[in-house]
Amino acid sequence: MCARFSEIRRVRVRIANNGNIFVYARTSTVSSATIPSQSTEFFSSRFFIVKVISELINDPVSCISISPCEKNLIVGTSLGTVHGLQLSDHQKVGEKLAFTHDFHAGAPITCIIWDELRNRLFSASKKGSVCQTTLRGGLTAYFGAAQTELLVEEESGIVQLEFCRAGSLEFLLVSSLHRMLVLNLDALEGNAVQIGTKSRNGMFGGCFTQDTKDVSDISGLKVLCARPGRRIWIGNPISGKVAATLKFPNCDESSCFHGHSISEANS
Numbered sequence: 001m002c003a004r005f006s007e008i009r010r011v012r013v014r015i016a017n018n019g020n021i022f023v024y025a026r027t028s029t030v031s032s033a034t035i036p037s038q039s040t041e042f043f044s045s046r047f048f049i050v051k052v053i054s055e056l057i058n059d060p061v062s063c064i065s066i067s068p069c070e071k072n073l074i075v076g077t078s079l080g081t082v083h084g085l086q087l088s089d090h091q092k093v094g095e096k097l098a099f100t101h102d103f104h105a106g107a108p109i110t111c112i113i114w115d116e117l118r119n120r121l122f123s124a125s126k127k128g129s130v131c132q133t134t135l136r137g138g139l140t141a142y143f144g145a146a147q148t149e150l151l152v153e154e155e156s157g158i159v160q161l162e163f164c165r166a167g168s169l170e171f172l173l174v175s176s177l178h179r180m181l182v183l184n185l186d187a188l189e190g191n192a193v194q195i196g197t198k199s200r201n202g203m204f205g206g207c208f209t210q211d212t213k214d215v216s217d218i219s220g221l222k223v224l225c226a227r228p229g230r231r232i233w234i235g236n237p238i239s240g241k242v243a244a245t246l247k248f249p250n251c252d253e254s255s256c257f258h259g260h261s262i263s264e265a266n267s
Contacts, residue, residue, distance in 0.1 A: 011070045011087060012047050015061045021053040021075070023093050053094030057083055065112040065121070072098065072135065074121055076109025082123050082133070084146060099146035103131045113161045115170070122161050122172060128154035130161070130174055132185075151183060152192060160205035167216040171237055173223065175205045180225045182237040193240040195225045196233055204228070208237070 012024040024047040063076035066087070073085040073093070084098040107127035114121050124130045133148040156177035164171045170185040178199045184191040195206075204226040212220035222243075225233040230248040235241065 011066055011073075013064060013066060013073055015064055015075070019054075019057060019059075019061060021051075021057070021073075021094065022049060023051040023053070023073075023087070024048060025050050051093045053085075056085075056094050056097065062108040063110060063112050063123075065114070067118055067121070068114055069118045074112050074123075076104075076112055076123060078108040080104035080107045080109065080125055080127075082109060082112070082131075082148075084133075084135070099133075099135075101131070101133065101146070101148040103148055103150055104129050107157075110158050111161050113163055115163050116165055122151075122163065124158035124161055124174070126157040128156055128158060128176060130154070130158060130172075130183075152181065154178070154181070159203050162207055164208040164221070165215075166210075166218045166221045169218060171208070171221075173206060173208060173237075177201060177203070180204075180206050180223070180235075182223060182240070184238075193237065195223055195235040195237075195240050196242045200228055202228065 010026045012026070014022040014024075016022070026047050057075055057077065059077035059079045059081060061075055062078040065074045066072070067074070071086065071088050073087050075083045075085065077083070081100060081102045082104065083100050085093060086098050087093055104123065104125035104127065107125040107129070110124050110126055112121060112123045119135050121133050121135070122130065123133065130151045130153070131148050132151050133146050135146050151172070152174065154174070154176040158174060158176050160173070160175040162173040164173070168186070172183040172185055174181040174183060178201060180195045182193050182195060184193070206223060206225040209222050209224055210220050211222060214220070221237055223235040223237050225235055227233055230250065232246040233242045234244045234246065236243060
């Protein structure tokens with residue numbers, strides 16, 4: 001049975017309940033010239049298994065992520081350890097770990113994301129810790145494959161992370177069970193800003209949004225923050241102030257999507 005799954009353009013990874021890691025690669029076998037508007041790869045590609053890793057990671061896996069450049073596989077365990085494996089050579093995947101850190105020791109890893117330049121990853125845990133890991137390449141790799149630092153430690157578990165670059169500034173959105181923070185990764189002091197003043201209790205997330213077409217325009221950057229009672233705050237990532245609140249009506253069950261929901265009584 002598949003416990004965890006991650007896929008991008010050319011690589012797919014499945015992790016079974018017993019901890020085995022299955023690495024797949026994509027191949028194209030059939031021409032789709034009859035549909036020129038779409039790529040051949042989209043229609044005719046299939047995945048084939050290239051490696052099964054069974055003894056490298058012994059702890060239960062709680063979270064996995066493939067880097068956007070498809071060179072690294074990151075595995076987070078339920079004991080709070082983060083492992084990095086190289087994917088550049090599929091046949092050598094699993095022979096050794098590129099790096100390991102236990103900054104989240106004692107709590108399951110809840111989420112792992114990458115920055116846009118693909119050389120940093122951010123990890124978070126159920127105990128509230130958020131870390132930044134910088135991957136090294138070239139000659140600097142001889143002094144260690146990665147460098148990890150603790151960015152912030154919340155009083156409740158982290159449910160979501162999101163990275164955003166606006167102009168020359170970099171931001172990390174941190175959603176915990178009780179509140180939402182925006183970290184200015186370029187600021188030396190006072191880099192954490194809370195969105196709004198009221199706390200929340202539950203699995204609520206958020207995202208960055210841009211009011212203008214110019215993604216470098218910092219003035220157009222906003223944060224959407226999910227709130228109990230079918231509400232969404234529109235906040236300023238620099239000041240943390242809430243500019244507006246969106247309230248959504250309760251819809252008829254027959255017209256709603258029946259997926260996982262969070263009870264308002266518990267939020």
